Amino acid sequence: MPVFNGLLKVRVCEAVDLKPTPWALRHAVGKSGSFLLDPYLALNLDHTRLGQTATRTKTNSPAWHQEFCTEVREGRSLELSVFHDAPIGYDDFVANCTIQLEDLLQNGTRHYEDWVCAHAYCCMSMFA
Template identity: 50%
Template sequence: MRLRIGEAVDLKPTTFSTRHTFNKKFVLDPYIVVKTKTKTNKPNFNHELCPYITNGKELELAVFHSTPIGYDDFVANYRIQLEELIT
């Protein structure tokens, strides 16, 4: 399987990002498990990988906002049924 992770559009700022900013432009520091990108609300990950999957039924992607202290904030997730990709 070849997987290309493109971009996310209009991600909503997290509570942490709105409280801990020095300007009025609330931007995220988004990342997914495979790559971390610069601060933006429209990240373009443009990452391609070829995972070997056995007995998998679902692919789940999650986006997080990297915070300097504590746990990173959850931003969004999406689930894709692998059956939909194959047919």
């Protein structure tokens, strides 16, 4: 199983049409279709927190345009998770996805740019 060693640069651009989960709506007043999230995106590299974006308030289509850079040793996967920044208690899960670095390495790709994770747009570059 190939692993990645080198510099990983991830740019989290935006998300569109995020949907609150039923759990996020448990305290909502009014119509659930009009509920706006306070979303942020957390990045985990092999179950270790790489970072998270700033919270964007009252939007289901946030624009973050934030970059994260780290030196990787034996990297296998990058997980992107979107959460609603709840005012009380734990933050509410919205969506997630995992990008296997092995898939990119086998394709000979060192740059990945696509819509992932519940309509989130992400750019990723790997430098050996």
